[in-house]
Amino acid sequence: MKSMINRFGGYLMVAATAALFTGCASTGVHNPSGVPVTEMRPDERGFVAGTGVESQDLVAVTDKMARGILSIPLVQQAQGTPRIVLDPVKNETRFPINKDIFLTRIRAQLNEKAAGKVLFLARDRMAALEKERDLKISGQVTSSADPHVVEFKGADFFLTGTLQGLTTRTSAGTSDYILYAFQLIDARTSDIIWESSAEIKKQGLEDAAYR
Amino acid sequence: MKKLLLAGLLCVPLWFTGCATVDQGPPILLTGDILVDGPNAIAHGHARDKVLWEYRTAVGAMRAGNYGLAKGYLDDALTAIGGVYGKDATAKEARSYFHGEEKKKFIGEPYERVMAYYYRGILYWMDGEPDNARACFKSAQIEDSSAEQQYNSDYILLDYLDGLATVKQSGDGSDALNRVIKLRSPYPKPPAYDPRANVLFFLEFGQGPTKYATGSYQEELRFRVTPSRVKSAVVRVEDQALALGPYDDLDFQATTRGGRVMDHVLANKAVFKTTTDIVGTAAIASGAILAATDHSDAGLGIGLGLVAAGVVSKIISSATTPAADTRSWDNLPHYLSFAALRLAPGQHTATVEFRDPTGYTLPNLTKTITLNVPADPHDVVVYVSDRSQTPQTR
Numbered sequence: 328m329k330s331m332i333n334r335f336g337g338y339l340m341v342a343a344t345a346a347l348f349t350g351c352a353s354t355g356v357h358n359p360s361g362v363p364v365t366e367m368r369p370d371e372r373g374f375v376a377g378t379g380v381e382s383q384d385l386v387a388v389t390d391k392m393a394r395g396i397l398s399i400p401l402v403q404q405a406q407g408t409p410r411i412v413l414d415p416v417k418n419e420t421r422f423p424i425n426k427d428i429f430l431t432r433i434r435a436q437l438n439e440k441a442a443g444k445v446l447f448l449a450r451d452r453m454a455a456l457e458k459e460r461d462l463k464i465s466g467q468v469t470s471s472a473d474p475h476v477v478e479f480k481g482a483d484f485f486l487t488g489t490l491q492g493l494t495t496r497t498s499a500g501t502s503d504y505i506l507y508a509f510q511l512i513d514a515r516t517s518d519i520i521w522e523s524s525a526e527i528k529k530q531g532l533e534d535a536a537y538r
Numbered sequence: 539m540k541k542l543l544l545a546g547l548l549c550v551p552l553w554f555t556g557c558a559t560v561d562q563g564p565p566i567l568l569t570g571d572i573l574v575d576g577p578n579a580i581a582h583g584h585a586r587d588k589v590l591w592e593y594r595t596a597v598g599a600m601r602a603g604n605y606g607l608a609k610g611y612l613d614d615a616l617t618a619i620g621g622v623y624g625k626d627a628t629a630k631e632a633r634s635y636f637h638g639e640e641k642k643k644f645i646g647e648p649y650e651r652v653m654a655y656y657y658r659g660i661l662y663w664m665d666g667e668p669d670n671a672r673a674c675f676k677s678a679q680i681e682d683s684s685a686e687q688q689y690n691s692d693y694i695l696l697d698y699l700d701g702l703a704t705v706k707q708s709g710d711g712s713d714a715l716n717r718v719i720k721l722r723s724p725y726p727k728p729p730a731y732d733p734r735a736n737v738l739f740f741l742e743f744g745q746g747p748t749k750y751a752t753g754s755y756q757e758e759l760r761f762r763v764t765p766s767r768v769k770s771a772v773v774r775v776e777d778q779a780l781a782l783g784p785y786d787d788l789d790f791q792a793t794t795r796g797g798r799v800m801d802h803v804l805a806n807k808a809v810f811k812t813t814t815d816i817v818g819t820a821a822i823a824s825g826a827i828l829a830a831t832d833h834s835d836a837g838l839g840i841g842l843g844l845v846a847a848g849v850v851s852k853i854i855s856s857a858t859t860p861a862a863d864t865r866s867w868d869n870l871p872h873y874l875s876f877a878a879l880r881l882a883p884g885q886h887t888a889t890v891e892f893r894d895p896t897g898y899t900l901p902n903l904t905k906t907i908t909l910n911v912p913a914d915p916h917d918v919v920v921y922v923s924d925r926s927q928t929p930q931t932r
Contacts, residue, residue: 377620417707418669421676423662426669494676496683498799501623531623536632536642538684538799 378503378529379422388507388525389429393436395523396511402445412448412482420492420505429488448480484520485512500532572598572869586628589615590644593654593867601926605661612658619645619654633803635810639863649747649791650867651681652693659699660740664919672703682791689794692721694785695874698728702878705731706917725784728876735878736917737909741782743768743892743924744872747792749864755811757804757860763789766872768903768924769895773877775888775909784873807860814855821848871923883913892924907932
């Protein structure tokens with residue numbers, strides 16, 4: 328009898344001790360020491376992801392568009408250097424985004440890699456440029472050319488785009504398809520001289536606790 | 539041996555006390571002022587409640603006219619909503635037998651997520667970005683798509699504003715307007731779009747839904763709806779007076795949400811808790827009887843074993859937590875309304891009166907707004923709640 332009680336007591340203590348550790352492990356703080364900063368390439372999918380527009384999409388889409396613009400015959404064989412003005416992208420998706428970021432990256436890619444094959448006009452800086460010209464005209468600052476002569480260039484092309492999306496949400500999850508379409512429009516004739524698109528579809532399902 | 543047994547028994551309460559200390563969050567001293575409590579709770583409270591406090595603080599900031607502050611909180615909250623896919627450690631914990639649902643990171647029920655997008659949409663429109671505002675209204679309608687079949691994506695204003703934003707960008711908003719016409723609603727529908735309307739009033743009034751729990755173990759989530767003292771509003775700008783009723787009702791939206799997957803999880807937890815409790819009681823009773831009546835060594839051993847198993851079963855039952863998550867975005871409105879007016883460039887004074895169900899104007903709720911309408915085609919966006927500060931300038 329005594330040996331049975333001894334054995335039983337031993338089991339109880341082992342079980343209770345195991346429970347002590349398993350219980351606390353399950354209620355403890357996750358990542359108590361934090362997660363160190365992880366540097367990632369902008370074209371790779373991070374461990375924090377949604378079904379919306381993300382950096383890897385931006386990089387993939389804008390790389391494709393920049394390559395496409397450089398291969399346009401009208402740009403390759405142009406007599407002078409074509410001047411391009413950026414016209415804001417239209418966002419028709421369900422994701423609020425900074426629309427300028429697409430055109431900014433395309434412009435930066437072209438300026439980096441095209442080496443003057445195309446030039447962009449800084450229309451978003453017109454207020455500052457006009458102010459500088461007025462200072463020159465009034466003689467408040469020096470000028471290397473006659474400031475009365477209009478030298479602000481007109482655009483040969485407009486670069487713009489549209490983001491459109493389709494969303495499906497069921498008990499199986501959420502699916503988001505986004506079509507990124509970009510166009511180069513002839514400013515004189517309104518001809519669309521080039522257009523290219525990229526499609527990205529993402530699906531995800533949240534934990535049952537959120538459904 | 540007795541010491542050994544005592545040590546073993548001491549470990550059992552340790553199990554609970556040890557875990558309880560890990561679970562306790564830092565105490566947040568509440569003052570009743572959301573613009574004090576909210577930032578304090580976001581900075582020092584539980585990480586799992588951060589989005590809840592961001593929601594509450596954002597709407598508080600909007601009512602105080604601090605739209606910049608509201609934007610920051612809503613952007614952070616919407617990032618949490620949009621990134622909820624896949625594995626989530628807190629959600630997994632909430633589904634486990636031994637943790638309540640409130641252990642999960644709060645993102646709210648669909649009507650709460652909808653409102654986060656709705657408010658952000660208003661703020662985007664205020665900033666002259668109707669396309670991003672439209673994106674928010676679309677996402678909000680998607681958040682409501684998990685409601686019961688006949689009630690999914692049935693917010694009148696979300697579709698209406700989606701179409702209006704399209705019209706404002708020289709698009710065709712007729713698809714969205716047709717959806718509005720087809721939606722079932724107990725309230726009158728908004729009028730056809732006026733593309734030249736340049737002052738947009740986003741109105742809200744009444745107290746929105748809150749949550750409570752029922753059931754043996756508080757495992758059933760319920761919504762408490764409070765009758766609203768304000769039932770309609772009148773917008774007056776010079777010689778124009780526009781009587782407005784609700785277009786959307788958040789109490790209706792909360793209560794037509796339909797069953798949740800989590801309800802099944804909580805129901806299973808409740809069954810488990812009941813079963814382990816019954817099994818524990820039966821094992822202790824039968825073990826005690828056996829040990830007392832059977833004088834053989836084997837009988838005593840089995841009896842004590844049954845008692846021990848019963849105690850463990852009772853402990854498991856006691857540790858099982860089927861309680862539903864009743865954390866609520868508790869400063870939401872009951873009703874949403876909207877008006878679009880056409881005003882000449884220049885300064886105007888608008889008043890918004892709120893009326894009770896009998897049509898009586900509640901004098902202490904009237905808001906005064908100074909409108910500076912620009913000559914360019916940008917819209918002036920006015921957000922007015924019956925709890926907004928007054929006067930305000932837009």
